[in-house]
Amino acid sequence: MGSPPPGLSWPLIEQARARIAPLIHTTPVMTSATLDARAGAQLYFKCENFQKGGAFKARGASNAVFGLGEAEARRGVATHSSGNHAAALARAARLRAIPAYIVMPHNTPLAKRAAVERQGAAITLCEPTQAARERAAAEILATTGAVLVHPYDDLLVMAGQGTVAVELLEQVADLDVLIAPVSGGGLLSGIAVAARTLRPRLRILGVEPAGADDAVRSLRAGRIVPCERPETIADGLRATVGVRPFAEIRRHVDDILTVPDAAIVAAMRAIWEIMKIIVEPSGAAAYAAVAEGRADLQGKRIGVVLSGGNLDLDTLPWITPARG
Amino acid sequence: MGSPPPGLSWPLIEQARARIAPLIHTTPVMTSATLDARAGAQLYFKCENFQKGGAFKARGASNAVFGLGEAEARRGVATHSSGNHAAALARAARLRAIPAYIVMPHNTPLAKRAAVERQGAAITLCEPTQAARERAAAEILATTGAVLVHPYDDLLVMAGQGTVAVELLEQVADLDVLIAPVSGGGLLSGIAVAARTLRPRLRILGVEPAGADDAVRSLRAGRIVPCERPETIADGLRATVGVRPFAEIRRHVDDILTVPDAAIVAAMRAIWEIMKIIVEPSGAAAYAAVAEGRADLQGKRIGVVLSGGNLDLDTLPWITPARG
Secondary structure: OOOOOOOOOHHHHHHHHHHHOOOOOOOOEEOOHHHHHHHOOEEEEEEHHHOHHHEOHHHHHHHHHHOOOHHHHHOOEEEEOOOHHHHHHHHHHHHHOOOEEEEEEOOOOHHHHHHHHHOOOEEEEEOOOHHHHHHHHHHHHHHHOOEEOOOOOOHHHHHHHHHHHHHHHHHOOOOOEEEEEOOOOHHHHHHHHHHHHHOOOOEEEEEEEHHHOHHHHHHHHOOOOOOOOOOOOOHHHOOOOOHHHHHHHHHHOOEEEEEOHHHHHHHHHHHHHHHOEOOOHHHHHHHHHHHOOOHHHOOOEEEEEEOEOOOOOOOOOOOOEOOO | OOOOOOOOOHHHHHHHHHHHOOOOOOOOEEOOHHHHHHHOOEEEEEEHHHOHHHEOHHHHHHHHHHOOOHHHHHOOEEEEOOOHHHHHHHHHHHHHOOOEEEEEEOOOOHHHHHHHHHOOOEEEEEOOOHHHHHHHHHHHHHHHOOEEOOOOOOHHHHHHHHHHHHHHHHHOOOOOEEEEEOOOOHHHHHHHHHHHHHOOOOEEEEEEEHHHOHHHHHHHHOOOOOOOOOOOOOHHHOOOOOHHHHHHHHHHOOEEEEEOHHHHHHHHHHHHHHHOEOOOHHHHHHHHHHHOOOHHHOOOEEEEEEOEOOOOOOOOOOOOEOOO
């Protein structure tokens, strides 16, 4: 039996806060009288869709890149990801003027590839399988000596994401509940450790799509149970929870709720129509759980993390486009 | 020859500010490093899409309704409008607990009708012609004694809209240019009088769609020249400039620019994608003019009014929906 990996501690989050402050936005908190009335609660939306790069990922990636020592950093950073983490890592590397190596499946949407290219990262295309991604990344690490920055199973990344909660708890007094989506768990675990430290009696909830409910099942089983075939419109919530995030989630998160895709789409549309802001499906998941009007949330002051706003505006879930 | 109507004076705007403060949002100013770089200027977006009801109209309507004397107010207010002004007037009347009578063409989109009904206003449907609208409104005024609140040709409405500029000039120091869309002219005239008073050397620009360029032609002719058949995607910018607004626009506005619909759609999409906020086509028009990168705006600090964010999310201009 190996010893458990070291956990995420509050000092790591405090350090992250100071380290990334010049590199990211302190995102605003928005409210809506209409959505409050619908939910029967007071909702404080933490708008990470307004974060640099359009998602909270800028926090963790910046913390990981700027947390490296000089010699280590000079060799560069690498990751295998097709999503927001890749672009965020490439941006952080550009800001530190070090190389970034990104492995992407060749079927990655062009828009996401372009976002990484704009940051000047070196892209390696591979077959769209987990094995091919890991093999390509291993080769890069071996030849360049670059440091792998995992999208979520990394304490510096988790600490960076945790700054979402640090900010929110400064911006809004007396929150009763904090609710955030969970995928690989970097965001939820960081938030949980931060919130548990700053406000021990806060209720901390995670949300995941019903079609990608590995975190719920893992909590129940007491060990990580991957979703073999995640099926959800929330493309940012398909990963399986990581080892380090899972340890913190077990310790600090009060419950994880699941929401069907229809509720995610309805929540996304309500946020667009009523709040006039763009969130991606993953970004709307936490509000989707709140919108169901669960009795135990009535009358509460709830911090709701809108995790990101990156999506292809040509294909909205409520519009069937004409065949080309 | 009749004497000219009284003009919009600064004290009316100051009064409006105090009167409507408890009834509206002080809307945020947003910035975007990406859009700044594209425009070669520093842009300060005044987000009236976040205003109550999703558009600046809440300002003027609230000022008109709460500016009435007790006896007058008790008889109620009326307007003929299918758009944001009707819903804003209905809301203000509800807040003052007085009747609101709204005349709407029977082909008004259901969503807009529902927005007015939700505020408890009495709706009268009429044929979709200007004559039918005015006749229906005249009948209501005659039978109820209600006060007509015109959507823009009204000093209290203009004064209310002018508070957009009062706020913006408090929020952002040292603006060089202020740019706003023009339709009936209530917003632009109010802004122009406020800005001219508070910052006399500020450059004040209006923007209208190339297919509804009555304000440009009216300025050139020195008298109001209606657009017989306005054709633009910006449904909020199809009205002909009103008498009172036109007088202020002639006096205070430095220039009015026109933008083609394609530029409006591109601007709208850029704001959605990059700023992650929802603006309607009319709301994107001012930025569309800036995005063209005119030499005389380079390096300037520009206040850009995003006037509203109400639109049907089922029909986006860049998606051709499937035939039902």
